[in-house]
Amino acid sequence: xxxxxxxxxxxxxxxxxxxxxxxxxxxxxxxxxxxxxxxxxxxxxxxxxxxxxxxxxxxxxxxxxxxxxxxxxxxxxxxxxxxxxxxxxxxxxxxxxxxxxxxxxxxxxxxxxxxxxxxxxxxxxxxxxxxxxxxxxxxxxxxxxxxxxxxxxxxxxxxxxxxxxxxxxxxxxxxxxxxxxxxxxxxxxxxxxxxx
Amino acid sequence: xxxxxxxxxxxxxxxxxxxxxxxxxxxxxxxxxxxxxxxxxxxxxxxxxxxxxxxxxxxxxxxxxxxxxxxxxxxxxxxxxxxxxxxxxxxxxxxxxxxxxxxxxxxxxxxxxxxxxxxxxxxxxxxxxxxxxxxxxxxxxxxxxxxxxxxxxxxxxxxxxxxxxxxxxxxxxxxxxxxxxxxxxxxxxxx
Numbered sequence: 001x002x003x004x005x006x007x008x009x010x011x012x013x014x015x016x017x018x019x020x021x022x023x024x025x026x027x028x029x030x031x032x033x034x035x036x037x038x039x040x041x042x043x044x045x046x047x048x049x050x051x052x053x054x055x056x057x058x059x060x061x062x063x064x065x066x067x068x069x070x071x072x073x074x075x076x077x078x079x080x081x082x083x084x085x086x087x088x089x090x091x092x093x094x095x096x097x098x099x100x101x102x103x104x105x106x107x108x109x110x111x112x113x114x115x116x117x118x119x120x121x122x123x124x125x126x127x128x129x130x131x132x133x134x135x136x137x138x139x140x141x142x143x144x145x146x147x148x149x150x151x152x153x154x155x156x157x158x159x160x161x162x163x164x165x166x167x168x169x170x171x172x173x174x175x176x177x178x179x180x181x182x183x184x185x186x187x188x189x190x191x192x193x194x195x196x
Numbered sequence: 197x198x199x200x201x202x203x204x205x206x207x208x209x210x211x212x213x214x215x216x217x218x219x220x221x222x223x224x225x226x227x228x229x230x231x232x233x234x235x236x237x238x239x240x241x242x243x244x245x246x247x248x249x250x251x252x253x254x255x256x257x258x259x260x261x262x263x264x265x266x267x268x269x270x271x272x273x274x275x276x277x278x279x280x281x282x283x284x285x286x287x288x289x290x291x292x293x294x295x296x297x298x299x300x301x302x303x304x305x306x307x308x309x310x311x312x313x314x315x316x317x318x319x320x321x322x323x324x325x326x327x328x329x330x331x332x333x334x335x336x337x338x339x340x341x342x343x344x345x346x347x348x349x350x351x352x353x354x355x356x357x358x359x360x361x362x363x364x365x366x367x368x369x370x371x372x373x374x375x376x377x378x379x380x381x382x383x384x385x386x387x
Contacts, residue, residue, distance in 0.1 A: 034217025092242030
C-alpha cells in the first residue's frame with residue numbers, strides 16, 4: 001500500500017514538474033546578469049468579414065405543416081387561419097467590423113411575391129443561441145416578405161454565432177396561400193448584411 | 197598530493213569552460229508579418245476566423261545570442277570561455293483581442309558561435325546544441341510578461357536560430373494593421 005502511495009506521489013510530482021516552464025520577464029533581475037531581453041514587432045493586417053447563411057446546408061428546402069383544424073373544404077390547403085409554419089431554418093453569422101461600425105441583417109425576395117401569397121418571417125430568439133462576441137440583436141416582430149428589404153437583426157459588430165442548426169437565430173416562416181398558386185421558378189429569399 | 201593536483205586541474209578546467217555569467221546581446225532579423233488575403237478568410241458563416249491559421253516561413257525570422265565583448269576580449273573569446281545554458285522565454289505585448297500567436301523552433305537549429313571551441317571536446321554541461329520545448333511543436337505565446345513561456349534552450353552562444361510562427365486571428369480582432377511586440381527573454385544558468 002505504501003509502495004502504491006509512493007508511486008502515485010512520484011507520478012503526481014512528475015506531472016507537476018513537466019509543466020511548461022515560465023518566467024517573470026517583467027523582473028530585470030531574472031535576465032540582466034547572464035541573459036538579455038529584446039523584442040521584434042509582429043505586423044498583422046486583417047480584413048473585414050461579414051458573412052451570413054441559412055442552415056441546414058446544402059439543401060435547405062423546407063416543408064410546411066398545416067393545422068387540420070384550420071382546413072376548410074373548398075379553400076386551398078395553406079389558406080387557413082394562421083397559415084402553415086416552419087421553424088427548421090437557422091441564420092448563422094460571422095462578422096469582423098472596423099472601428100465602431102455595426103451591420104444589420106436584412107431579408108427580401110428576389111422577385112415579387114405572387115398575389116394571393118403571403119410569406120411572413122420571424123426570428124424566435126432575440127440574441128444568438130451560442131456564439132461569441134457581438135452577433136447582433138434580432139427583432140422578434142413578424143416581417144412580411146417583399147422585394148423591399150426588412151431589417152431583422154441590428155448591431156452586428158465583431159462576433160460569430162457558431163455553425164449549423166441550433167446556432168445563431170432560429171427562423172419561423174409562415175405561409176398563407178389564399179389563391180392556391182405556386183411560387184415562380186427561381187424565387188429566392190435573400191438574407192444579407194449591410195453597413196448600418 | 198596527486199589527488200590535490202587532480203582537483204586543481206578539474207577546477208581550472210571547469211572554470212575555464214564555464215567562466216562567469218557575462219552580459220550578452222540578442223540580435224534579431226525583422227519580425228514576422230502577416231497580411232490576410234481572401235483565401236485566408238473564414239468562408240463558413242458562424243465559424244470564427246481563428247479556425248484558419250497562417251504559418252510564417254520556417255526561417256523567415258531568426259535570432260542570435262552572443263556575449264558582449266569586454267574591454268580586452270572579443271565576443272568570440274567570451275563565448276568560448278564562458279559556456280552556459282541559455283533558456284529562451286517568449287511573451288507578447290499589445291496583442292489585439294483574439295490573436296493567437298504560436299512559436300516554435302527545431303532541434304539543433306541555428307549555428308554554434310564560434311563554430312568550434314575547446315569546450316566541444318569536453319562538454320561539461322552538454323554539447324552546444326539547441327533543444328526545443330514541446331518536442332518542437334508550436335507553443336502558444338502568452339500576453340503576460342509575468343509568465344513568459346519557455347520555447348527552447350541552447351548551450352553556448354548561438355547564431356541564426358530560426359523561429360517559425362503560426363497565427364490565428366479571431367473575428368474579435370480589430371481589422372486593419374496592428375503591431376504586436378514579441379519579447380524574447382534569455383536567462384543564463386548552469387542547469
